[in-house]
Amino acid sequence: MTKPLSFSAFVMNTASHITHGMWRDEEGHQLNFNDVDLWVSLAKRLEEGGFDAIFFADVIGLYGDHRGGWDFHVETGLQIPSNDPIVLMSALAVNTKHLGLAFTAAPLQEPPFNFARRVSTLDHISKGRIAWNMVTSSLENAFRNFGYDELVPHDERYKWADEYVDVLYKLWEGSWDEGALLQDRESGIHAAPAKVHKINHVGERYKVEGPHLVSPSPQRTPVLFQAGSSPAGRDFAARNAEAVFIVAPDPENVRKLINDTRRLAIQNGRDGNDIHFYQGLSFVVGETEEDARRKEFELDNKVDFDMMIAHMAGGMGVDLGNVGLDTPLENIETEGIRSTFEWLKQSTPGRTPNVKDIAQMRSRTTRIVGTPETIADQLELWSNAGVDGINVINATIPGSYEEFIDQVMPVLRQRGLARAENGEPATLRHKLFGENRLSERHPAARYRGAFVSKEGIQQ
Template sequence: MTKPLSFSAFVMNTASHILHGLWRDEEGHQLNFNDINLWVSLAKRLEDGGFDAMFFADVIGLYGDYKGSWEHHVQAGMQIPSNDPMVLMSALAVNTKHLGLAFTAAPLQEPPFNFARRVSTLDHISKGRIAWNIVTNAQENAYRNFGYDGLVPHDERYRWADEYVDVLYKLWEGSWDEGALLQDRKSGIHADPSKVHKIHHVGERYQVEGPHLVSPSPQRTPVLFQAGSSTAGRDFGARNAEAVFIVTPDPENACKLIEDTRRLAIQNGREGHDIKFYQGLSFVIGETEEEARRKEIELDKNIDLDSILAHIGGGIGIDLGNLSLDTLIENVETEGVRSTLDWVQQSTPGRTPTVADFARLRDKSTRIVGTPETIADQLEIWSEAGVDGINVINATIPGSYEEFIDQVMPVLRKRGLVRNKHGEPGTFRHTLFGTDRLSERHPAARYRGAFTAKGATQ
């Protein structure tokens, strides 16, 4: 039986996100990224068009040097300038009713107490449609921006994230009991103090007394996304994530990654279906296959390959600008995003990938080119591989999404590959799982009632 796919728009509040150089395209409006009207109108279009979420990437520092310098990034607009997606959430929340709103943030950039407060506030404003993409951040410059000498080692970043989310779970799930907020005008009791608790967290990095200053939001804990596919990243995701963003080169590798992560989830006391998997894909759509291929040729002409290499290399801590295109990439040790190396290896079976493979494979292996019907055929294959949703990568904004909504979505609806209509307004977690709150199997659930007098003595 065909299952509906969930669709998310993969965006960033910047001019050049993934398919670099296309801010120069006169058909695109991403140059207007500072204009809130661009994002509000896109959010409304996505919601009306059947998308479940708008997923914002983010950075808090420059990528690593390219050709010995960071000047290229500024010149090309490669994720600089970029704005804080959390600030956008309020405007998008009050202009939509159904759309999930996901943002990216790392433990590095804000202490957990204030982060918990801001997220809960956003969840109230949106009536329960906020999601957080948990990243550990692999940018050397980002750590220097926050007072560190350099990049924290890869696995240590995940240990840091473990404590960070532990504090958040205590605040979101344990600090306020159900029914604590009374707001009783007659008695004059606004909240029952016996049901509001300090958490007294003392750990390696944080000491947080509490209580959480925000009463429970519709979801309490936002929907939890995660994107790391290294060994440490998969383990973290298996324990904590409700949705995992993957960028695999084909359905076969997606199936392996999904099965492995679900196996890890079961080992951690969860169930395999507790996690949804979103594959990142871009689309070139034509009325005929010939038209689609012509459009792809034009697209490739406009892509800035230097920025593609700068982006990938900067993410894994290697300056690819000083290497020839036929340089072999093997036995690379990096404290950056190791999953990128794994992905390129998967994409070139039987041989060692080269620098040129980085440039070519970054966008082409996750690109589907064809008519709406052949694109639907391919999405069926991804669905059969175990993918639950698609994170749609854009070439232009809003054009890439308008084209997908107008041309591909009707075909997907006919095949049962997307839900026909949104139901009544509800939480994002309800859209994904049919419930407003985290599953009892999630590690955060252990803090429900943990700080009551009875819970503290158990």
């Protein structure tokens, strides 16, 4: 039986996110990313069009050098300048009622106590529609921006993330018991002290006394996204994530990844269906197949493939700016994004990937070109492979999303691949999983009631 897919818009608060160079196109209104009205208008359009969420990527530093330096990034607008998406969440929250609001942040950029407070506040403002994409940051410059001499090794970053989320779970799930907030005017009791607890966390990186300063928000813990596909990343996702963002080269590879991650989740005491998987895809829509191919040809002539190489290679920590496009890429071992190279190998079966493949991986490998009907055919294949949702990558804002909403969504609804309507306002977790709070199988659940002694006194 066909099930509806969930749709999110994959964006970034910058001029050039993934399909690089398109800010120069007259339809590329992402050039106006500093204007909050652009994002409010887009969020409203996505909500009306049946999208479940808007998903903001983010970086906190420059990508690795290209042609020996970083001037290229500034000159071309390669994710610089870029603005903090967390700040933008408040504006989007008060201008929408149904749309989930997902943002990216790493342990590197903020201590867990203050991060927990900000996220809980946003969840209150949005009435429970916040999601956090848990990343570890892979950019050398990002770590130097926060006082480190170099990039922390890959697997060590995930150990760091383990303690970071552990502190957050204690604050979000354990610091306030259910029913602690009374707000009783007659008695004068605002909250019951016996139901509010310090967490007294002492770990390798953090000492946090608590209590959490924000009363429980509608979701308590935001919906937890994750995007790593290295062994350490998949293990982290299997234990912590509720939704995983993936960029697999084809449905067969995505099926293997999903099955493996769900197997790991079961090994960690969870249900395989506790995790949803969102495949990143872009679309070129035409009235006919010939029209679609013509539009794809025009798009490829506008995309800046040098920027594509700088983005992908820079994320892996290698400079390929002065290397020929046909140069084979042997196994790349870096402390950057290992998953990128793994996807690259899978997208070029039977041969060694080259520099040109890096440029084409994001722009073409995960692109679907065709009429609304043939696009629906392809999305059905992804759905049958186990994908729960699609993270829709844009070439232009708002054009890519308007085209998808107006032309593709009606066909998807006819086939049962998209929900018919928004329904009543609900938390994002309820929309995705049918409940407002984290499952009892999630590791955060162990902190519910964990800070009360047997006598019912605060610890």
